Amino acid sequence: MASKKNSNRYLKLKSETSQKTEATKHLNFGVFVFVLILAYLVFIMISFAIKEKVNYTIAELGTLSHSNTFTGLVIRNESVTTADSAGEIRYFLAEGARVRNTNTVCGVISNADYVALLDDEIFKANQKLDSSDASFKDSYGYLQNRIKNYVINQHNKKFDHTYTVRKQLENDISDIRNTVIVQQRSLGLSDSSNIDMLEKELGNSISMHKATSSGLVSYLIDGMEDITTESFEISDLGRTPKIQDTVSKSNISVGQPIFKVVDNYLWHIVAEIDPESAKLLENMNYKTIHFVEKNIEIVAKIHVFTEDNKTYIKIEADRMLNEFLNERFVDFRIIHENHQGIKIPESAIVRKTFAVIPAQYFGYLSSQYGVYKKVVSEEAPGDSTIDFTSTRLFLKVDDFVYVPISDSIQIGDVLSFTDSDSMVTTEFIIEKTEDLDGVYVVNKGFADFKFIDTTYKEVDYRIVAPYTPYGVRIYDRIATEGITTTEYQTIN
Template identity: 25%
Template sequence: MKKYNINWCGDVMTKDKRKQKRKRRKKLRIGLVIIVMIYLSLRMLPTFCITNAATVVVEEGSIDVLERTKGIIFKNEVVYRATTNGKIIFNKNEGEKVGLGILIGQVIASDKNHKIAEELNAINKKIEELSNKIKTQEIFSNDIEKNKIFIDEKIDTLRKSILEGNFIKVNQVVKELKLDLDKRSDLFGKNSLIANDLDKLYEMRKNLQNRLKNAKENYYSKNCGLVSYTIDGLEEIYNLKGLSKFTPDKFRIIESNIHKINNELEVSSGEPIFKIIDNYKWYLVVKLGPNSGIDRLSEGKYVYIKFLEKNEKIKGKVYKVNKGSDGYIVIFEFDSYLYKFYNERYVDVEIIINTYSGLKVPKSSVVKRDGIDGVYIKDISGVVKFKPVRIIGQNDKYVIVDTGSKIKVGDRGKIKININGKDEKVYTISIFDEVFVNGKKVKEGQIID
C-alpha cells in the first residue's frame, strides 16, 4: 500500500516533493547567507579604507607665504686698476674691512727695476775705479811732482826777496805761489778733478737707489668698505647710479667674467687689481609678475629675504617698486650682512611676503562641502566628522586656520562663516583634534575600527 504524508496545511506530499522542498529551503538559506555576506562586506569596506587613512594632530604653528625668484645684487663698488706693469703684492686680506688712506697693495715695476739696476751697476764700477786711482795716485803723478818743485822754489825766492826788502818781487812771487797752490789743490785734494767726478757719481748713485726704491706703485683706499680681489666685470653695469630707475625690461642675467687676482700675480697697466665695496648699503633687485604678491610689497615695508644657497634669512626694506609692461621690479635695501654676499652677483631667493599664525593643518586636508571650507576629523568615538574652518593664510603645503579665539568668551572655539547668505557662528577645529591628511578620501559618518 502507498504511503502518504499530510503537511500542516493538509496537502498530501509524496517523498519526492519533500526532497524538492528541502532543496529549495537550502538554496534559500545559501542565498540569504550570500546576501548577508555581501552586505557586511559593503558595510566594512569604508571602515577598511578609513583605518588606513593617515591623520595628523592639530597644533598651533605658522607659515611663510613666499615668492621664489632670482635676484641681482647691486653694490657701491670702486674698482682700482694698475698704472704700470709688474707684480702685485697685497697688504690686506680678502674681505677685510678698511678705512680711507689704507695701503691695499703695491705693483712692483719689474721692467723699470731692471734698467735702473743696470745703470746702478755701471756707476758702482766707475766709482770703484776712480777710488782706486786716487788711492794709488796713478793719475797726474808727474804733474804733482813738478808742482811740488815749483812751490818749493817759489817759497825759497819769497824768503830771499823778503830778506832783501824787494817787496815788488815779493808781491809777484806770492801771486805765482797762489797759482801753484791752487793747481795742487785741483790735482790732488778735496776739490780735485777726480774728487769732483766722484761726488757727481755718488749723487747719481743716490738718485738711482731712490728710483729703485720707488720703482713700485702704491695703491691706497679712496673709499671705505670691504676689500675684494674678485672682479666679475659687471661692476659698472650693476652700479647704484641708475638703480632707482631700473625697470623690468632692463632685468637680465648677463654672463659674468670672473677674474680672481692672486698675490704676486703679474699684472699689466690698466688691468683691474682689486675693488673696495661700500658695506653701508647694498641692494637686491628682483622681477615679479603681475599675479605675484606684489600688492603686499609696498615701499617702506620691511620683509625677510631668504638667500637659498647660503640658507640665510635677512631683513630688508622695500626701497622701490617700479612697474613695467610685463611685471614689476622690486628693489630691497639692506644695511648689514654684506660680508656674506660681497662677492655674489646673482642669487636665488625667497621673499617672505607674509607670516600667518594659528592652527596649522596640511593643505590636502581641506575640502569643500556645500561651498564651505572644512576638514574631516576623527572624534573620540571613532566616527568621521566634518568641521568648518576659516583659512587665514596658506602656502603650497599648509594652511593656517582661525582658532576662533577672537569670538566673545561664550562662543570660544567658534568661527563666523556664511551659510545660505547668513553669517553664523559654528564650532571649528581645536588643538589636538585628529585631522585626516587627505580629506577627499573620507566621508562624514564613516566608522573607524
C-alpha cells in the first residue's frame, strides 16, 4: 500500500515538473519575441534619428518672363478743385469713388457750432416724425425681415448680390421715408415742414463743392497734376511729388486744394528705356506690361521715341487706373517672352560629370544594367578579363548614352562589345565626358540625381522641360539646397 502511494507521489511530482518546464519554454519564447520587437523599434528610431533633414520643394509648373524693369512717370487727366471759403471741411465720398459732373464731393462749414446745432435739431425732428407714424413699427419690422432673409439665404447667391440687396434696402427706406413725409404734409402737420426748413438752412450754411467733370475722386494732391501728355517734358521724370492728404485736414483755407477728379478713361506712363529693350520693341504697337508691386499685367499701347540721344517709351492704358490712382511713379516690366515649365529654385541645381559612350556598349545582365569593361589582372601582368560592371543610364542622346563617372567607371577605361550576329568584338576607350545639370529628387527617402533640360533661367529660378526622359517630373520632391546634399544620402 505504501509502495503504491509513493508511486503516485512520484508521478504527480514528475507531472508538475513537466508543466513547469513547458511554462518556462513558453516564457522564454515570449521574452525572445519581445526583445526582438524592441530591438527592431530601437533600430528604426536610431535610423530615423541619424537621417539628415533636407528641405525640399515640389516640382510644379510655373512661368518666368524675359523682361526688363523700369520706373515710369504716371500721367493722368486730372482737375484739381480748391476751396472758395475757409472753415471746417466735410467729405461725402470715399477715396476712389466714381463721380459724375455736378455730383457733390464735399462741403466747407464756416460756422461749425451752428451747423452742429442744426444737425441735432434735424435728428430730433426725424425721431419725432418716425414715432408719430403708426406704421413705423411695421416698416421697421419689414426691413428687419428683409435683412434676416438675406443673411439666411446669402450662401446661395453670388457676392455681387450683396450690392443688389443693399440698393433694394436703400430704395425701401427712401420709399418709407417719402411716404411718411407725404402723409404728414397731407394732414397739415408741421413736423415735415420743420425738417424741410432746417435742411434748407443747413444747406445754406455749408459751401458745397461739386465735381467739375466725371471720373474718380481723389484726396491726395502731389503738385504734379499739371503734367499732361502735351505738356510733358523729359525733366518731369526728375520731379519729386509733394503729397498733401486733404482728408487729414479738418480745417481748410481759401485757395487750398480740397480734391481732384481723375478722368478714368486713358492714362499714360513715360519712362526711359535701354537700347536693348528699344531694339526688341521695334515695329511693335502693343506689349504686355507687368506692374511689379501689385503683380498686375495689362496689354497696353506703346510708343518708343528718342530725345537727346536717349530712348523713351510712352505707354497708353485704358484700364486699371483705380489701382494706380495715387501713384505718381510706378515700377513696371516689359514682358518680351513668357517661358513655361517646371519652375525650380537655382539653389537646387547641381552638376554631375558623365562619361559619353556609344549606346551599343551599354547592356543588361542578371537584372542589372551596365557595361562590359576590360580589367587588367594584377596577378598576371599582361593578362586581362572582361567583367560586367553595373552602372546607371541617366541620358540617351541619339546613339550615345551618359553614365556617371564613379569608382567603377573612369576616364581611360576600355569597354568591350561583342556583336551577337557576327561575333566580332570591338573596344571603346572612355575619353569624352560632359557635365550635366540636375537636381536631387528625394521621393524615395534618399537623394537621387535627376537630369534637367533647362529652357530659360534667371538669377533665382529656372524653367525646365516637364517631360524629359530620365529627368525630373512634375510633383517630384526636390532638395532645395543641392550643394549641401550628396547623392544617395538618406533623407529625413
